[in-house]
């Protein structure tokens with residue numbers, strides 16, 4: 354896709370979504386799109402392959418949390434997959450130090466090569482969240498944690514809250530079931546030292562999205578996360 358066409362679409366969609374602050378990054382998002390489609394041609398990392406869909410459902414969706422993260426924060430993106438929200442945040446918030454975690458190494462190859470090629474500040478980490486958050490150096494070491502489309506909220510809380518420093522925020526990026534999931538995660542949030550700080554309802558092309566912000570108010574008890582199987586079999 355040539356540059357004027359991409360930047361016109363990008364500009365139109367970002368304005369419609371109230372994301373004008375990120376208009377200056379059109380050419381970086383165009384480069385990301387080229388890289389995403391080229392990689393996706395041989396290794397499946399996204400089912401969305403048309404530029405409008407990519408801008409709306411990947412970039413605009415991820416950029417909705419960009420203004421909410423504190424200046425200079427260290428951010429862990431759990432289950433980053435093909436780099437969402439990692440890569441849009443790395444482009445739009447160059448003050449952040451982002452670590453991208455996924456259990457599937459081939460997806461991290463894309464994130465790592467893209468970040469290096471585009472000069473973005475991203476560190477990649479292969480492994481399972483529930484194993485890495487058990488102990489130092491990662492436990493209670495991040496200002497912010499994000500997760501989009503990774504697991505149900507009670508499970509995600511047990512994977513993600515242990516990584517956060519007290520006073521840090523977990524950004525759970527959820528779809529239409531977000532509020533129901535939040536109800537079933539009440540006990541998990543409390544047990545793990547969290548408190549719901551804000552629920553943001555957004556619509557991307559008429560489809561509801563919930564960005565649920567959970568603040569860490571107390572240290573997570575050492576008993577959590579439990580061993581892998583127990584977290585999913587018996588969510589808190």
Ligand code: SAM
Pocket residue numbers: 431432433434435436437438454455456457460480481482483500501502503
């Ligand atoms: N966040 C990306 C997005 O929004 O496009 C990817 C979502 S994809 C549906 C879920 C990702 O979570 C997969 O890449 C998977 O490998 C990763 N994942 C699943 N369980 C995980 C775990 N226990 N620890 C780390 N990553 C995990």
